[in-house]
Amino acid sequence: MLVSIVFDSGYGHTRKLVESAADGVKEVAGAEVSLVAVADGNIPWETLAASDAIIFASPTYNGSVSAKFKQFMEDSTGPVWMKQAWKNKVAAGITNSGAMHGDKMGTLITMTLFAAQHGMVWVGLDLFPGRSSTEMNRVGGWLGVMAQSDDAPPEVTPIESDRQTASYLGKRVAELTRQFKAGV
């Protein structure tokens, strides 16, 4: 089973969440992970077509995905959308922003609509809101991972509980994808 994580991260904070999500995927027996940085330019469309699940991750810029992530979305039209090459693949989303709220919902809704247009099956976050900054899902979202970074470097922020939330989602995606593929 292959889970790809397609991401952008202008300053490295969202990348930390991507690394945590990848660790979560790898906790599931038989699950492999492929990281695709949209800023690298050459999108490996064949790898994505061969993936069983794709997790989308972008910082929240101006209340939505970053411009580079949006470019990836638009670029998928020819090689993917026209053929519905991602139909019935599992999808999920991760975002991170400077403010605690920061209009992150706009980013996750953009990703969810994108996944729906590709015929994908969206997996949200089945975690009650954390009641302190040390608990997972401290931002309290259900549609996907919502994390918050301040101006500190990526080694410091997003904080551990946000990284654990991303790891949790990665594991959940791999587990559910395995069940989905097995028809259970």
Ligand SMILES: Cc1cc2nc3c(=O)[nH]c(=O)nc-3n(C[C@H](O)[C@H](O)[C@H](O)COP(=O)(O)O)c2cc1C
């Ligand atoms: C162009 C731009 C737009 C931003 N817009 C928002 C925003 O709408 N809401 C918010 O809370 N933070 C916003 N931020 C802050 C980033 O979301 C925050 O710094 C985040 O940690 C960046 O993640 P990255 O290092 O993965 O790029 C913005 C930052 C930039 C550069």
